[in-house]
Amino acid sequence: MKYTLRSVGRELLRGFWGRYLVYPRLAARERSPGLLNAAIARRARRIGVAVDADGTRLRRLDPGAPLLTKGELQRHPERFLRPRSLQTLLRSTIRTSGTSGTPLALVQTLGAVIREEGFVQRQLSWIGYRHGQRRAWIRGDIVCPDRPRDGRYWCHDWFGRILMMSSYHLSNATMGAYIGALERYDPVVIHAYPSSVGALAAWLVANGRRYRGATLRGVFTSSETLEPDVRGAVEAAFGVPVYDWYGQAERVVAIGTCERGNYHVLTDYGGVELLDLDDGSCELVGTTLNNPAMPLSRYRTGDRVIPGSGAPCACGRVFPTVKAVIGRQEQSVILPDGCIVARLDRIFQGHEQSLLEGQVLYRGDGRFLLRVVATEAFGAADEAALIDKFLLRVPGVEVQVERVPAIARGPNGKYEFIAFEM
Numbered sequence: 001m002k003y004t005l006r007s008v009g010r011e012l013l014r015g016f017w018g019r020y021l022v023y024p025r026l027a028a029r030e031r032s033p034g035l036l037n038a039a040i041a042r043r044a045r046r047i048g049v050a051v052d053a054d055g056t057r058l059r060r061l062d063p064g065a066p067l068l069t070k071g072e073l074q075r076h077p078e079r080f081l082r083p084r085s086l087q088t089l090l091r092s093t094i095r096t097s098g099t100s101g102t103p104l105a106l107v108q109t110l111g112a113v114i115r116e117e118g119f120v121q122r123q124l125s126w127i128g129y130r131h132g133q134r135r136a137w138i139r140g141d142i143v144c145p146d147r148p149r150d151g152r153y154w155c156h157d158w159f160g161r162i163l164m165m166s167s168y169h170l171s172n173a174t175m176g177a178y179i180g181a182l183e184r185y186d187p188v189v190i191h192a193y194p195s196s197v198g199a200l201a202a203w204l205v206a207n208g209r210r211y212r213g214a215t216l217r218g219v220f221t222s223s224e225t226l227e228p229d230v231r232g233a234v235e236a237a238f239g240v241p242v243y244d245w246y247g248q249a250e251r252v253v254a255i256g257t258c259e260r261g262n263y264h265v266l267t268d269y270g271g272v273e274l275l276d277l278d279d280g281s282c283e284l285v286g287t288t289l290n291n292p293a294m295p296l297s298r299y300r301t302g303d304r305v306i307p308g309s310g311a312p313c314a315c316g317r318v319f320p321t322v323k324a325v326i327g328r329q330e331q332s333v334i335l336p337d338g339c340i341v342a343r344l345d346r347i348f349q350g351h352e353q354s355l356l357e358g359q360v361l362y363r364g365d366g367r368f369l370l371r372v373v374a375t376e377a378f379g380a381a382d383e384a385a386l387i388d389k390f391l392l393r394v395p396g397v398e399v400q401v402e403r404v405p406a407i408a409r410g411p412n413g414k415y416e417f418i419a420f421e422m
Contacts, residue, residue: 003143007160013110014117019131022118027125029268030317039268043289046087049297051271051287057310058265058320061275061285061298068299073250074104074356080294081107088293095349096249103348103355106249112291116251119269123256127218127243129189134215136163136182138192138200139223140346144169146395154181163187167196168393171338175203179211186213190238191220195332195342198230201237211238218243224342225326246325252286252299255325263305264319273298274307281326282307333362333418335397344418347389354378358386359407363421368399371407378403 029035036055044051052059061067073080082088090110095103121131129135143155143164153174154165163185165178178200182190190197197219204210219234222245231242244263246255254269265272271287281304288295306323313321332342347370348358354377361369370386372378383401390399 003141003155003157003162003164004159007157007162011159014114017114018117019121022115023121023125026118026122026268030122030319033318036268036318040271040289043268044271047288047290047292047295049271049287049289049295051289052267052273055267056318056320058267058307058322059273060282061273065298067275067285068296070104070300070302073296073299077105077107077294080296082293082295085292087111091293094249103351103358104249106251107294108251108291109293112251112293115290119254119256119266120245123243123245124189124220126256126258127189127220127241128259129217132161133188134161134163134185136165136185136187136190136192138165138167138170138178138190138196140167140193140393142166142168142392151177152181153178167193168339168341170196170199170340171335172203173338175200176207179204183212186215188215188217189220190216190218191222193342194221194224194226194230194234194244195340197221197234197238199340201230201233204237205233210236216240220245222247228324244325246303248301248303250286250296250299250301251291252288252296253284253301253303255305255322258313258315258317260313260315262313262315262321263308263323263325264313264317264321266319274305275300277304281305333420335366335394339394341394342418344390344393347386347393351378351382351386354382357407359416360418361421362418366397368394368397369421370399370401371404372401373405373407374403 029039033056037053040051040055041053088109091107094106094108141164143166144153153169154163157164163181170178216238218240219238219242221242226242226244234242241259241261243257252270253272254266255263256266257263268289270289273285274282275285276282284301284303284305285298286301287297304326306326308321308323332340334340344360348355354375355372356375357373359371361371363369368390370390386401387399
């Protein structure tokens with residue numbers, strides 16, 4: 001019932017408006033350079049930012065160009081927050097740590113939330129989904145008790161027609177039940193973390209079978225980096241294409257996948273530029289086009305792509321393409337009972353005033369250590385809250401919190417959000 005009521009509220013607040021006011025205009029310009037560029041220019045003027053006038057290409061940044069970093073945004077968010085106006089009167093704050101373990105508090109308008117819904121609807125339309133059809137959801141939602149007596153690791157959002165499945169209970173012992181429930185519900189789209197649907201694909205292969213749902217059109221992955229071998233395994237086991245989506249809470253870059261399997265940088269979502277790196281990849285740098293409450297200009301996302309050739313995609317859409325989205329690599333943990341643990345970043349959300357960074361260290365045998373780089377404001381209550389949120393998602397394990405002065409970086413300047421004790 002909780003998810004059904006949440007779905008009703010979401011539909012009234014954002015779904016209806018995004019689907020019927022925003023999506024039609026997005027769909028109308030995806031194959032027209034003229035309409036695309038005119039829309040980008042209008043959004044840039046409205047937000048008050050400067051972006052490239054040609055949305056069919058990706059511009060390379062000059063060396064030494066001034067850029068906004070996540071650290072600066074975290075330390076001084078007030079510098080980027082605009083005063084309320086008629087355009088930004090209705091606003092809310094979202095809190096996230098993403099896969100970096102670095103908490104951020106970001107302010108967005110209701111209009112930005114509605115526009116976000118429109119962009120997601122456009123991606124769903126590329127898959128072939130139509131509003132009202134059945135979907136399945138295998139992500140980081142708490143949808144069942146720690147040990148459900150009836151063996152169901154899922155519940156139903158009856159209004160949204162979504163089968164809500166737990167990503168925290170996937171194991172060799174439970175995956176057969178997950179596949180059975182999916183086949184009985186027979187969704188048109190499965191939304192999932194790559195690690196979750198990849199585990200289900202591996203189970204299907206190991207058991208010598210394929211997914212038997214009759215109406216599935218595509219698997220929609222997001223929030224983790226989709227590795228090529230995982231994509232191949234999922235497509236082989238489920239018999240449909242994988243449509244991967246890249247985005248971030250800062251709302252400056254979005255990348256969607258077309259039916260040809262190509263990654264399209266959605267230049268009507270944000271002004272995107274590429275920063276060349278030494279290994280031949282490029283970092284994504286984005287400028288806000290959707291959120292007038294907290295516009296960010298030339299923001300370094302920290303995520304990387306492999307640039308494309310510049311040739312138009314055979315699907316006919318005029319957005320520029322990239323070969324691959326590298327993003328941030330994240331590990332997963334297999335517990336002694338076979339459960340697969342990933343995407344634990346939510347435990348650090350809501351602590352942006354006292355927590356600078358966080359990392360999950362797995363020590364083996366069901367033992368975890370939460371490493372935190374914290375301010376003086378971080379106290380016993382924060383520590384207890386982190387442990388409670390962790391155990392809510394990974395019950396029955398041993399977990400402790402350790403304050404550290406810094407978290408070691410790798411050669412690329414990033415650190416693993418989930419690390420393993422050697």
